[in-house]
Each structure stands twice: as C-alpha cells, then as structure tokens.
Amino acid sequence: MGLPWSWGHAIWVTCIVAPFVTFLFLSLRLYTRGFVTRSLALNDYVSAITMVFIICYSITLGIATHHGMGQHVWTYTKELSAEYYYWLGVASEFYVLSLAGYKTALLLLYLQLFKVNKIFRWACYITLFYTNGYLFCNFITEFLGCDPPARTYNKSIPGHCINTIAANIAYGVGHMSSDLIIAILPLFMVWRLQLKSFKEKLGISLVLTSGFLAWAVACARFIISTYDMVSYDRTWYAGIGFMLSVLEINTGLICGCTPALKPLFHSIKDHSQRWSERYSSRKHSTSGRTGSSASRPMKSADSFPHMAPKDSQSSSTPRNQSVDHEAYSYRDSNEKYGHAAPHHNVV
Numbered sequence: 001m002g003l004p005w006s007w008g009h010a011i012w013v014t015c016i017v018a019p020f021v022t023f024l025f026l027s028l029r030l031y032t033r034g035f036v037t038r039s040l041a042l043n044d045y046v047s048a049i050t051m052v053f054i055i056c057y058s059i060t061l062g063i064a065t066h067h068g069m070g071q072h073v074w075t076y077t078k079e080l081s082a083e084y085y086y087w088l089g090v091a092s093e094f095y096v097l098s099l100a101g102y103k104t105a106l107l108l109l110y111l112q113l114f115k116v117n118k119i120f121r122w123a124c125y126i127t128l129f130y131t132n133g134y135l136f137c138n139f140i141t142e143f144l145g146c147d148p149p150a151r152t153y154n155k156s157i158p159g160h161c162i163n164t165i166a167a168n169i170a171y172g173v174g175h176m177s178s179d180l181i182i183a184i185l186p187l188f189m190v191w192r193l194q195l196k197s198f199k200e201k202l203g204i205s206l207v208l209t210s211g212f213l214a215w216a217v218a219c220a221r222f223i224i225s226t227y228d229m230v231s232y233d234r235t236w237y238a239g240i241g242f243m244l245s246v247l248e249i250n251t252g253l254i255c256g257c258t259p260a261l262k263p264l265f266h267s268i269k270d271h272s273q274r275w276s277e278r279y280s281s282r283k284h285s286t287s288g289r290t291g292s293s294a295s296r297p298m299k300s301a302d303s304f305p306h307m308a309p310k311d312s313q314s315s316s317t318p319r320n321q322s323v324d325h326e327a328y329s330y331r332d333s334n335e336k337y338g339h340a341a342p343h344h345n346v347v
Helices: 008-036 042-067 078-113 118-144 164-190 198-208 211-230 234-294 310-315 325-336
Strands: none
Touching: 008 042, 008 234, 042 078, 042 234, 078 118, 078 164, 078 234, 118 164, 164 198, 164 211, 198 234, 211 234
16 A cells, blocks of 8 residues: 555455455354354354454455565565565464464264264365474465575575575465365265265365365466566555455355355244245235125124114014904004003903
C-alpha cells in the first residue's frame, strides 16, 4: 500500500476476504458440532486454533505489504530489503502453523469417521507424522536457517545460510504431496461402505475429497514460487506466491469444515418441513371452519313459527291430528256477535 508497482492492494483484499469466508464456515461447523449433533471433538478445537493462525498470517502479510512485499526489486533500498525479509520471516511462521493446523484437523476427522479400520488408522498416523515432521523442519529453518539467525533477514551481516532454494523446493513438494495424500485417503473407505445408491456414495466422496481444491491451489503456488526463486524480480513474484498461500490455507480449512455441515442441512430441512406442515394444518383448519359455517343449511319456517305466514302455520298442522271443525265454526260465530262460546265437556 503506497508503494509503486505493488501487489499490496490485491494482497490486502485477499487477506481480508478469504479469512472472513473461512470464519463463516468454521462458525457453522462449530455450531453444528456443538448444538446440532453435540459431538465436539479434537479436530474441531484444532480447526479453531488454526483459524487464529490464519488471521495472524493475514495480518502479518498485510503489514509486509508496507515493507516492500509485491514491489519490483529495482525500487528496493537496503533498509527496505531488511524490513521486507524480516516481515516475510514472521509471516512464514504463521503460514507453516496454519498448514499444520488444517492438515492435522482433516486427518483427525478421518480418524474419527473411520477409526474402526486398523489399516486406515495406520495410514492416517503415518501421514500425520510425515506432514507435521516436514512442517516442523520448515518452521525451524525459517529463523534458524542462517548463522547467525539475524542474517536471515539482513544479508549484510557476515555468516552463512542453508540453500534456501533447495529447501523451499523440498518443502513445496511436501505441501503438494501431503495435500494429495489427504485428499485421496478417504476414497478407500467411502467406496467400501454399504450405501443405498451410487449417487449417495459419490456425494460423500466429493465432500470428503474436497481437499483436492487445496491441493490444486498448492500446486499453483508452488509453480509461482519456483519461478520466483530463479527470477530477477523475486519480490514482485513473491507477492503473487504469498497471495496464493493465503488462498491455500483458507481453502484447506474450508475443505475440513464441509463434511461436518451435513447434519446442519438435515436439521434445517426437518425444521422447514415441520413449519410447512404446521402452517398447512392451520390453514386447513381455518378454511374448514369457514366452509362449515358457509355451507350450514338455513332453518325452515317450522323452527321460527312467529316468522312463518299464516297459511304456512295452518298448513303445518300434522295430518293425523283430528280437528273439531264444528266447534271452531261455532266459536267464530259467537265471537263475531259478542257471545261467549259454550264450554264443551270432553267425555
């Protein structure tokens, strides 16, 4: 940032966006393991610690852009060169720790999923030993590769250093080979599982072998870094290589989070179905009550005799009821002329 012909802006954007996306995936993973399945394991804690290393690496790499990273070599001064190699060494330490973290987390996840197979367990242990072994050597040689150590970032100090080109190539091969082994390992177990369909087996394989994505990024970074070692403008090409290294470690941790998210998707699907069924049942019950009141038949005039016409009231007399027509006619005639109707004694 502020230096001419610099990759600084692109590196800064990568160092902000990539960890943010990775943090979202890690949060979903920890939520799934902690609250959905309630099965937090060692690999989850290792992933959380790795996230801290990734954030530290992104911060130190961003600081390095203020000290010459990504700038053309002909713009360097002696002081700027010393600052550049110092911050490069600090950032590289967090890079190595991030690599060890996400690779270890993936292998521990495999051991948790397929621990019943003895041969597979030993394959994971050997890969774990190989990966952390060469990364430990890488971590040591970052600052102890020169005698005295200060010569690592200040070449004007008298002393000697190891062959950094050969060491970086060896470590790059270690990064690519370990990523490839970690990506292939679960395939042997997935295709031996007794699953219902080929589609389900293929889906699990794609999720567990998403580490191929991290391997592809590691290969791209290795190609750029190797060319950087033999080029004149090393500091400018180093900016591209370290930008890819940010993508490498973040992609690796994201690949380790994706297999743990399946229970979360199932939980969301189940909740959605329950909410949908509950909403449908309420809708049907409401429409049922409205329909029953609308389709209720009107009561006949028999139920409301005071509202029925006189003809209907007289016609509503039951047929089997006997009527004394003579008594009715006698009563009507007497009432007409003011005489009281005589009482009839019913025998």
